[in-house]
Amino acid sequence: MGWVRWWMRPLGVLALVGVLAWRVEPAAVTHAWHQVDPATFGLALAAAVAVAVVSTVCVAWRWVLVARGLGLALTLPDAVAASYRAQFLNVTLPAGVAGDVHRAVTHGRSAGDVARGAYAVVCERAAGQAVQVALALAALATVPSPLHWTSGLSVGPPGRVGWGVGVAGAVVVGLGMRARLRRRSSGVGAVPGGARSGLRRAxxxxxxxxxxxxxxVVAVAGHVGTFLLAARAAGVAAVPLQLVPLAFVVLLAAAVPVNLAGWGPREGAAAWVFGASGLGADRGVVVAAVYGALVVVASLPGAAVILHSRRRNRVPGPACTGRAHA
Structure with missing residues (x-):
């Protein structure tokens, strides 16, 4: 049944693309693309790279805290480099989580406990997802927008079920993280009970x-800020605060474990919420695509980390020269 699960992801994304092509006119999307200002897009790229630095350091620091809570040694510089590498792999490889698996296994091997290393990464990601879901529900409940559950706006389904969307997204993301935890734990071995209790204490x-x-919170704010930059570059004429709930819905959809490097559900959710809010489904697709481009560019330092690691591995080390490691 493994091959069935392997094919379900690309088939699901292709089905979603087909639905988008059916519901959103290609000509309208092309017209919306022409509204992207090159100068504004360039500024958005520079800003997205700067925002990614802050977000990546926050994620790496969080990983350090969780890893040390499990008794694993991990320095912040190493965590930042591994986090950048993981981001690049996540946004370029089909699975969307290959980078996190790589940093989990690599760190686990260097620490002498692959199972514990994988458990640290999964729990670190779960903590981040939990905060993102909580912030999404708070935004849907408090920020005035077409997704506000008390708005009463006659703009389609989101005007009445925005809160339900947030809850459903939370459930899907939670189930996805739980499934990932089971798969990773079964793939690298059982995590000792002491590790779980130690993590709870930490x-x-x-x-x-x-x-x-x-x-x-800072890391999630960075993701939302990058989405707002994408909306600005795409020429969306709306108050940034009103776009925050829409951004959270799109980000929750991007976390659904049925995507290709983040692409698929993100564009579908953007088309839905932007169309229902009167901003245009075509504009939503373009904003999601611009956001994806910003994320890819912001993750390019991860490619440099990979190249540096490969080059360093080719250079003969102390073991090859007969000298002992320090």
Whole structure:
């Protein structure tokens, strides 16, 4: 049955693309693309790269806290480099999580415990997803927009079920993270019970959990900010604050574990929420595509990390020269 699950992802994305092509006129999408200002897009690229630096450092720092809570050694510079590499692999390889698997296994091997390393990465990602879901629900409930559950706007389904969308997204993301945890744990071996209890003590510690929450909030804010940059580059004439709930819905859809490097559900959700809010489904598709381009460019330092690692591995080390490691 493994081959069935392998084919379900691309087939699901292709089906979604087909639905988008059927519901959104290609000519309208082409026209919306022409509204993207090259100068604004260039500024958005520079800003997205800067925002990604802050977000990546926050994610890496969060990973360090979780790993150390499990008794694994991990420095912040190493975590930042591995996080950039993981981001690049995630946005360029079909699975969308290959980078996280790579950093989990690599760190686990260097620490001498692959299972514990994988568990640290999955729990770190789960903590970030939990904060993102909480912020999404808060935005849907408080920020005035077409997705506000009390808005009463006659703009289609989101005007009445925005809250339901957030809850459904939370459930889907939660189930996806749970499935990932099971697959990763079964693939690298069982995680000792002491690791789980140690992680609970570490995260519940008053000195740790506030830092994890704050770092996650900053990282999520970076993703939302990048989406707003994409909307600005695409020429969306709307108040940025009103786009925040839409951004959260799109980001939740991008986290659904049925995508190709993040592409698929993200564009579908953007077309739906932008169309229902009166901004145009075609504009939503373009904003999601521009956001994807910004994310890819912002992850390019990860490619440099990969090239540097390969070059370093080709250089004879101390073991090859007869010298012992320090």
């Amino acid at each position: 995260l519940l510690s008053p000195r740790v959990w506030p830092a994890v929450v704050v770092l996650s």
